[in-house]
Amino acid sequence: MNNSLALRIAGAAGDGIESAGEMVIKLCSRNGLHVFAFRGYQSVIRGGHVWYQIRISNDKLFHFGDMFDVLITLNKDGITEDMPWLKEGGIVIYDPKKFEIRDNEKVKKFLEYKIPLQEIARRFSTLSVIQNVVAIGAFTYLIKLPIEALENQIRETFGDKSKEIIEMNLNAARAGYEYAKNNLAPLAINFDYSKKKRLTMAGNIALAFGAYRAGCKFYAAYPMTPASSILHWFAEHAPKGKMLVVQPEDEISVINMTIGAALAGVRAMCGTSGGGFALMTEAIGLAAMTETPIVVVESQRGGPSTGLPTKTEQADVFQVLGAGQGDFPKVIIAPTSVKDCYYTAIEAFNIAERYQLPVIILLDLYLSERIETLDPDEINLDVKIDRGWIVKEGEIKDYKRYMITENGVSPRALPGTAGYMHVAASDEHDEKGNLVSDVLAGLPSMLKIRKAMMEKRMRKLEYLIKELPAPRLQGPEDADLTIVSWGSTCFTVKEAIKMLEENGIVANSLELKYLYPMHAKEISEILSNAKRTMIVESNYTSQVGRLIRMFTGINIENKVLRYDGEPITPIDVYERAIEVVKK
Amino acid sequence: MNNSLALRIAGAAGDGIESAGEMVIKLCSRNGLHVFAFRGYQSVIRGGHVWYQIRISNDKLFHFGDMFDVLITLNKDGITEDMPWLKEGGIVIYDPKKFEIRDNEKVKKFLEYKIPLQEIARRFSTLSVIQNVVAIGAFTYLIKLPIEALENQIRETFGDKSKEIIEMNLNAARAGYEYAKNNLAPLAINFDYSKKKRLTMAGNIALAFGAYRAGCKFYAAYPMTPASSILHWFAEHAPKGKMLVVQPEDEISVINMTIGAALAGVRAMCGTSGGGFALMTEAIGLAAMTETPIVVVESQRGGPSTGLPTKTEQADVFQVLGAGQGDFPKVIIAPTSVKDCYYTAIEAFNIAERYQLPVIILLDLYLSERIETLDPDEINLDVKIDRGWIVKEGEIKDYKRYMITENGVSPRALPGTAGYMHVAASDEHDEKGNLVSDVLAGLPSMLKIRKAMMEKRMRKLEYLIKELPAPRLQGPEDADLTIVSWGSTCFTVKEAIKMLEENGIVANSLELKYLYPMHAKEISEILSNAKRTMIVESNYTSQVGRLIRMFTGINIENKVLRYDGEPITPIDVYERAIEVVKK
Amino acid sequence: MTLAVADIRKFVGEIRPDWCPGCGDFGVLNALQRALAELRLEPKDVLIVSGIGCSSNLPGFTTTYGFHGIHGRALPVATAAKLANHKLEVVVTVGDGDGYGIGMGHFIHVMRRNPDITMIVMDNQIYGLTTGQASPTSLQGHKTKSTPYGVIDEPINPIALAIAGGATYVARGFSGDPAHLAMLIKNGILHKGFALIDVFSPCVTFNKLNTYDWFRQRIYKLEETGHDPRDIDAAFKKAREFGPKIPIGLFYVTEKPTYTEYFEILKDKPLVEQPMPSLEEAKEILEEFL
Amino acid sequence: MTLAVADIRKFVGEIRPDWCPGCGDFGVLNALQRALAELRLEPKDVLIVSGIGCSSNLPGFTTTYGFHGIHGRALPVATAAKLANHKLEVVVTVGDGDGYGIGMGHFIHVMRRNPDITMIVMDNQIYGLTTGQASPTSLQGHKTKSTPYGVIDEPINPIALAIAGGATYVARGFSGDPAHLAMLIKNGILHKGFALIDVFSPCVTFNKLNTYDWFRQRIYKLEETGHDPRDIDAAFKKAREFGPKIPIGLFYVTEKPTYTEYFEILKDKPLVEQPMPSLEEAKEILEEFL
């Protein structure tokens, strides 16, 4: 009896795989299970081969599963394309009337659970997507959930649809359930349905919700996979959340609007992927120079250039690090889980406003789109909002917008406040904001001002890094191997470490969230004390490996790198770890 | 008797300081002297304080002079602002009728050479710029050149002007000469005027000329200091050089046009500074992904953001390194002298076409604008042009634009060639150029193609680095100190090392030109063997220091960093070197 | 003109278009292939440049040279490719988001230069490839993924902008009428100078408002009225007609020198065929530095 | 309106403009200061947003809030600042290169949204700050540093583009006539919606062609003709007049809802004054994830 299971639903784009997946996810999470789900799709609207993989368990999950136990496939491609990842001895659910599996296609052992999906579905509707509901009905039986659970779920999902539609779905679900009950054996699982409902969230949405919670009032974006769902969430929730959402002509406008809104005093954020971010880089420097606090989300996808728009990668680290000409303070944070996306959004706004600089949140498709379950109390709504030093009328004399201070942070006055009028300028300026680039540049007195302003701005990072929680080694100190990961891959490593443990190998883990500024001292200490080190990241050149070496001098020699567009799996990490430890 | 002298001419913007400087430069270079000149000015058209500093010598020069020996100032600002850099005991040439130097302004000892510039000038013209000519006339006497030398120079310079104008200038020059002869003592210099004429070139112009020589047929740019003079040179020489020059609506258009022209088969280049380059980053990836060879010039200036538009800095290294999302091959070359600008342009085109990728030439204002003299035979016109693998009709069967090869380079077919039609795509593609991002992404077979294509592209850098000349240590191997410099600062270090030598300290020098890919092994070896190391660069964070550490693990602990907008001087390097060696 | 099927086939690529069944872009592709065939062009002499979007996948479905660049930047690539080799027939095929959203700056500026290229915009009033957000031509009130409560911004008017921007050939087609569209494209390619052909090309998946039917109920052909496409004022009036009646066809045409013609050195031969500078020529320029 | 010198002084900053003596931008600055004074605005309530260029230095010479951003991007900054606090009077002051060159995309798109901001373009038909290259409004044939053999591209027509782009107030002034210009600016600010005021503002240093005299010989005032600024066709005709006679004044005006008005939540109070979400509100949204 297992208490964990991975299901893959596969079919053609347009087959409704996404909504079928979502229904399964909700069905499980609302019945007290943990879920971890991820979707495979292409940069095409119809006709590609798509899949949704949903891992279900009584316990917290860290990955959607290297392999899956059960495959529901709506077409033959599911057999030819998905078979490599079906577990030996797994189950394939399919409609034998639609296609047959030839012997030469049985490259491994599996059980065939044949269900006449189409035939059953036709009883209720001519819509082919109803087949999914039949299959989910059967699956509900197989995982030993009562049909009522699915019925409730259907009523919720189609709440705003007509009675007929709801009935049609209910009937299809029941028929699938009945068919399975009469013909198939339930799975050997032992799910505990007594726990309370869990939240399900994708990384992007957790981040959007966190931003909302932090008081973000302005979100701007130009559509771009995999960041678009943030835009959609904000657009949907704008009236309720008293927020403005704009979709301007391009990403240059997006970020400059974000700066404009922040200048006027609201918390403002924008989001994009690598290509859109490339267009924003000039204005990242503008935000830093004018000391306007903004939050920019970059969700990475397969590059270079248009690359693999619907696939994951973590290869934009140097793009965000190098964004904008010149030396200036910026912050790069890569949240490590869906939950962390929520808290990172809040933290990002607090940092941005406390230090009056641009904060970049670096996600990737895998974190943006994967779905995790959370206990409701894991999302603490009672969070600290720190808007930094915004001066009120009359509060200060001899106001200087860019006053030189110990930690580099100067008093910020919002337009409309009497007495503090000034120009926020992208040219080098003195404490008052007056340009020194024009008439004065190069004169002896101005060389001093320039130097002081550069140092004032750069000091922010020195102070900030002291405030940020330093990374700590997770797991036993004297492990055989220290695995470094960042962002979306951290959870994968957690799972790999469990697998290693089960095989008698002790590994510990260094998860990095703050990429820049970096905790060089602490990381250096940890890595110097490690027996062996290995880094895990989804790119070709080991970008964060390079970053670490740049700031610590330490070369992490062993690497798990993947750049084919699919997320790194625990198996990838596990296998390489074994090699490293054994060599 | 010195055989070297530094002159500074100072005045208000609009006083004609630039053309006065140019006249002195030509006067000297055409009479067989070496010159090294640099200009200080501001981001304002009129009213700023500007200067031109010209160092003159019998020998090759590497800097415009930490301090100057002679100041010609047209206004009082020259006294208040330029005095710090006048050598103790130097000479100030000024018009006592225009202003007087008060005792409290004499912060150091200097000789006053008073010339009634205005009065003399008025004899010939009401144009105030004629004062410059009078001053240069006097200067000609002071450096013991016959007046005929200046007369010839004036005739050349005003060759296309009216007879009256030429006469007016000649008379003013003669009058200045006469006045000096009658009233002032010539300088204690020993210039050798017997050598043949030398070329004078600014870095930008040497680069433009090199590009022309390399067969560049298309130059695109949007005006931006300090890159604009490349545009002006190309625009001027387009008809003669059979080139097209365009100035489109923005830098995004600039680089995409460059790609379009290169695609169609001509050698194409574009140029900008940091802010414009920020807008180009997306298309850098496009060039790499479509494997279109382009050359992009980025001349750095004081950042961040608009920053100090007319001042120098070397702080865009990470911007160019990180340009564009994803991992892909690009090349970054930072020429180290004016002469090197010429050869680098040619090399850049050869690399771009041989490896079908974007090559970025990284200059800075100091190198772009400084003027050096060269012996005519230092500019070899008989250079090698290597256009790489361009396939002719019928040459190849089963044509695949992105054929996987050992060194990653595939056969390039120009549109218009029969039989090789294909699409060059920014999406990931197979060898034929067909997209794999669309219907196929994520399928098992396509994961392989993706991986192979990534590796094919990245292999280019592995092959290229082997071809590039590795950096070598200059000077004695067992020096007390190894000084690392790159780009525009290399020459400064040369001069500093001479100063150290004169003071009994032996330093050697590692000059870096190829920043990416980097000769990690060679650099690592050199630095590991050094007694002490020090890096010299014009930025806050020691960007190339970081780069070196990233690729070698070696931290160059001692640094000479300057970020006030002025070029690093030999004295800056010398003083820090002494500290480092003595500590 | 009689046209053998084989002639069109010459432009039909190996890759089957991956558009949704019924997508308007099929009609555009067919019309373009037909126009190229009717013009008796050789695939090797045609360069189709696109950006990113469903529509921008078009070059991959033909047999010509193609460049599938980045979002919004087809026009600069195409302009320079034409300058570098003006023997090529250069066609730009993009979406409304690509051409009029992120690419707006280039769109306005290309018209000042009047390069002899033909720009076909598959205007489906939606962002197709990114799964259905509002585009610059989405109508006010349209509910999309990014505007669940309806579009606020007024749609841009590409025809009016093209006329004001100085385009020399301004037309609109409908992918539901490929013969008419092919005629517009053919004339656009024949036209000496920059030709814009905005095409109503319905997105059957994400735009449930502006469907084939929606257009069929509204469109009429300018050719069937007395419209004089040489009259800029009449054209500007017609350009603003977008309600119960929507005109398609040729709005405006005029003659101006093309970009290529302005460059003296191109009179002789295309840039790509010009020789590298000789040693003598280089020496002459080097003299300037002495 | 009687206006004390003190009223204008209120908007005169401490920093002396660093423009060349005689630069057209002085007239624009004066006219703007005058318009703001006549409108009895308080400096604290005015936000002047600019880009980069000689002209874009303007905010530094006033006493209001200012944002001196990057080249070409003033409009997005200004649009969003206005959305975030619509109590602010937002004015954009940029050059022709900034507004019509690199900023063209934003220029066209801002008009669709009709935010209540006033855009003043100091159009000197040259790139001033970069020392004299051709700009998008440079006339054909004009010899500049980047076009030593004369400009090739046809100049863009900002007035025609603004009309085609949907601007609701389209005017042109001349910095040599600051009283008239101040009137245009004042009415532009009073106008509810996006107002464009293109200003002939000669660059005395780098544009030796389009001088004060050049304009004085050509310009006439639309107000002094029978021009009806509510007639879009007449406006489009007038917009194309650019030869021996060049009209200045108000070309076109109309009414449309402004951007701010479209957002329900702004009816109540400016965005910047809206409270953070309460714990209850947040809880309610969190429920959606259960």
Ligand SMILES: Cc1ncc(C[n+]2csc(CCOP(=O)(O)OP(=O)(O)O)c2C)c(N)n1
């Ligand atoms: C710089 C950049 N931003 C955003 C995207 C994402 N993107 C891809 S296609 C597209 C819009 C597609 O709409 P349209 O141009 O109208 O073409 P359609 O798909 O409707 O044919 C967008 C925004 C991108 N590829 N690059």
Ligand SMILES: Cc1ncc(C[n+]2csc(CCOP(=O)(O)OP(=O)(O)O)c2C)c(N)n1
């Ligand atoms: C992205 C970018 N490209 C180029 C520049 C350089 N630049 C500064 S001002 C300017 C043009 C100035 O012309 P205009 O906007 O007409 O203003 P003017 O100086 O004539 O008032 C340019 C190209 C820049 N600052 N940023």
Ligand code: SF4
């Ligand atoms: S999503 Fe729309 S535009 Fe894209 S292929 Fe489908 S129908 Fe065509």
Ligand code: SF4
């Ligand atoms: S250069 Fe031209 S635009 Fe700039 S300040 Fe001088 S006159 Fe004015």
Ligand SMILES: [Mg+2]
């Ligand atoms: Mg579209």
Ligand SMILES: [Mg+2]
């Ligand atoms: Mg201008």
